[in-house]
Amino acid sequence: MQSLFAIRSLFALSLVLVAAEPAMATSSCARFAASDINVTYDPLGAQGVSQVVQPISLRAARNSGSGSSTVIAQFVDWDSNTTLRIGSRGPIYTIEDDSTVVTNRYGAALLPNQYFSHTFQSNKSDAYEPVHGLQFFIDPGQDIPAGVYDESVDIQYRCSTGNPFDHSTEWQSGVLHVSVNVPSKLVANLSGGSTSGTLDFGDFNDHARGAMVNVYSTGPFTVKVDSDNYGHMVLDGMSHPDRDSRIDYGLSFAGFPVRLGNRMHFFRTGIGGAGFPLVAFTNDVLGKRAGTYRDTLTVTITPTAF
Numbered sequence: 001m002q003s004l005f006a007i008r009s010l011f012a013l014s015l016v017l018v019a020a021e022p023a024m025a026t027s028s029c030a031r032f033a034a035s036d037i038n039v040t041y042d043p044l045g046a047q048g049v050s051q052v053v054q055p056i057s058l059r060a061a062r063n064s065g066s067g068s069s070t071v072i073a074q075f076v077d078w079d080s081n082t083t084l085r086i087g088s089r090g091p092i093y094t095i096e097d098d099s100t101v102v103t104n105r106y107g108a109a110l111l112p113n114q115y116f117s118h119t120f121q122s123n124k125s126d127a128y129e130p131v132h133g134l135q136f137f138i139d140p141g142q143d144i145p146a147g148v149y150d151e152s153v154d155i156q157y158r159c160s161t162g163n164p165f166d167h168s169t170e171w172q173s174g175v176l177h178v179s180v181n182v183p184s185k186l187v188a189n190l191s192g193g194s195t196s197g198t199l200d201f202g203d204f205n206d207h208a209r210g211a212m213v214n215v216y217s218t219g220p221f222t223v224k225v226d227s228d229n230y231g232h233m234v235l236d237g238m239s240h241p242d243r244d245s246r247i248d249y250g251l252s253f254a255g256f257p258v259r260l261g262n263r264m265h266f267f268r269t270g271i272g273g274a275g276f277p278l279v280a281f282t283n284d285v286l287g288k289r290a291g292t293y294r295d296t297l298t299v300t301i302t303p304t305a306f
Contacts, residue, residue, distance in 0.1 A: 029159035052138035059128040073157035075102040090149030146184035146219030184219035184303040208281040216273035222263040233293035
């Protein structure tokens with residue numbers, strides 16, 4: 001009895017393991033082939049306001065020995081538990097015919113209005129025919145980090161057999177491969193939308209002046225600040241300023257001290273963006289010659305290459 005019990009326990013365990021994955025049919029009635037989809041999704045560009053729409057080039061064929069003339073099918077993203085995404089962190093997508101024809105791993109199979117159908121025009125087995133009307137969509141305005149996202153989507157299907165009680169569902173893996181490239185890009189401006197401005201110290205009663213730099217980025221970036229006069233405000237008209245005709249100043253960006261010409265590294269801010277204060281501060285200006293002092297700063301913000 002101990003030996004019989006051990007065999008039954010092992011058999012039950014095997015059933016559980018097999019049931020955890022989609023079951024392959026022993027003899028399929030049809031098969032599918034699709035061309036890859038490769039698209040770029042730029043949340044800070046056109047895809048920030050417009051939908052990605054890509055036709056799906058899908059073909060279907062009856063297998064030898066199958067007498068079925070019609071197949072119904074839907075795409076299945078087995079990697080997605082609820083929301084359909086390209087990869088684990090990529091954009092949300094859908095596939096539609098007249099209705100949505102893709103489901104996640106927990107969706108019920110082949111419900112009405114959730115599948116597409118194809119009636120074979122040729123009597124020849126193994127002859128691929130185009131399936132028309134399928135489209136791939138990504139909605140605009142999704143905050144997706146820069147990177148390349150990949151997904152292989154399966155198909156589950158059922159062929160008409162003439163038996164009204166035959167509801168068996170078959171499965172084919174990796175039919176449609178989708179690759180979405182989210183480029184590393186950014187948009188930067190000062191508060192108000194301008195890309196240039198003036199920090200006016202007036203009569204130097206206040207020794208600090210600042211501006212807010214807004215950065216919208218899909219990926220990490222660097223910031224570099226350069227100064228025409230190497231960190232000095234120089235009296236107008238002075239080509240070789242002395243101590244009494246230049247005013248030294250310091251800078252901070254996002255609260256960090258700035259070393260001119262050096263790069264500072266920051267994480268992505270997303271499509272919502274973030275503001276970074278750029279502050280210039282001076283020492284005492286007693287003993288300086290009267291006149292207008294100025295310098296020009298160039299702030300260079302560069303996406304980090306992947």
